[in-house]
Amino acid sequence: MRLIFIGPPGAGKGTQCLRLTELFGVPHLSTGDMLREAVQDQTKIGRLAQDHMTRGKLVPDPVIIDLIFERLDRDDCDPGYLLDGFPRTVSQAESLDDYVRGVGKPLDCVIELQVDEDKLVTRVLGRGREDDKEEVIRQRLVAYREQTQSVAEYYQQQGILERIDGNATPEEVFDRIKAALDQ
Ligand code: ADP
Numbered sequence: 144m145r146l147i148f149i150g151p152p153g154a155g156k157g158t159q160c161l162r163l164t165e166l167f168g169v170p171h172l173s174t175g176d177m178l179r180e181a182v183q184d185q186t187k188i189g190r191l192a193q194d195h196m197t198r199g200k201l202v203p204d205p206v207i208i209d210l211i212f213e214r215l216d217r218d219d220c221d222p223g224y225l226l227d228g229f230p231r232t233v234s235q236a237e238s239l240d241d242y243v244r245g246v247g248k249p250l251d252c253v254i255e256l257q258v259d260e261d262k263l264v265t266r267v268l269g270r271g272r273e274d275d276k277e278e279v280i281r282q283r284l285v286a287y288r289e290q291t292q293s294v295a296e297y298y299q300q301q302g303i304l305e306r307i308d309g310n311a312t313p314e315e316v317f318d319r320i321k322a323a324l325d326q
Contacts, residue, residue: 144167144169144222144223144225144251145169145223145224145243145248145249145250145251146163146167146169146223146224146225146226146250146251146252146253146254147225147226147229147230147250147252147253147254147298148160148163148225148226148227148253148254148256149253149254149255149256149291149294149295150255150256150257150258150309151258151260151263151283151284151287151291152263152267152280152283152284152287153258153262153263153264153265153266153267153270153280154256154257154258154263154309155256155258155266155309155313155316156227156228156256157173157227158313159256159313159316159317159320160173160225160227162313162317163225163320164225166321167223167225168222169220169222169223169224169225170219170220170224170225171224171225171227172211172214172215172220172224172225172226172227172229173227173228174207174210174211174226174227174228174229174231175227175228177210177211177214178192178196178202178207178210179196181210182196188206188209188210191203191206192206196274197273197274197279198279198282199274199278199279199280199281199282199283199285199286200282200286201231201232201286201290204232204234204235204238207229207231207235208235208238211226211229211239212238212242215242223251230294231286231290231291231294232290232291232293232294233293233294233297235294236294236297236298250303251303252303252305252323252324253295253298253303253304253305254305254307254320254323254324255295255304255305255306255307256307256309256316257306257307257308257309257310258309258310259310260284262310263280263284264277264280264281264284267280268280305320305323305324307319307320307323
């Protein structure tokens, strides 16, 4: 199962991704987590990403593309994967298309979790990550609206997008996702 999970900060991606990876037995690839680890370890990628992240801006495409394709090449991705936080721009989505075409393993489904914007900021503020300050969250929401929403449209045109209403309890949202994937 090769899945992509799209949703604004605070939509509950992490929670749902955890459940989905257990259900399908595929690795959960969160580019946010991978970047935070790179920053922590002060790798070259980490140093390139750090400043963008603390400002709530997207990391430049070439940086993230190097990081993710190296990860997708590992053996544990043979049965599939769940991508969380990638692709976030149409250009990233196009690179991913080239990649999956190249290896002959197409994407199965893209899930977009939709949550009312007024709920998002409150949810994220309760979390307390370093980039979870109100002004940075607002900037991340802007980046989502301006750069990532078009990724959902890109996949809608391919006919593999499932939009899920995420304004519900985690259990209800998970049931909705499973129902959409069952189709
Ligand atoms: P959230 O979805 O809550 O904003 P993430 O953990 O997915 O948080 O991402 C945190 C930060 O990492 C983003 O604000 C951005 O700076 C960077 N990032 C993660 N994935 C990408 C990506 N695919 N392209 C560019 N930047 C990314």
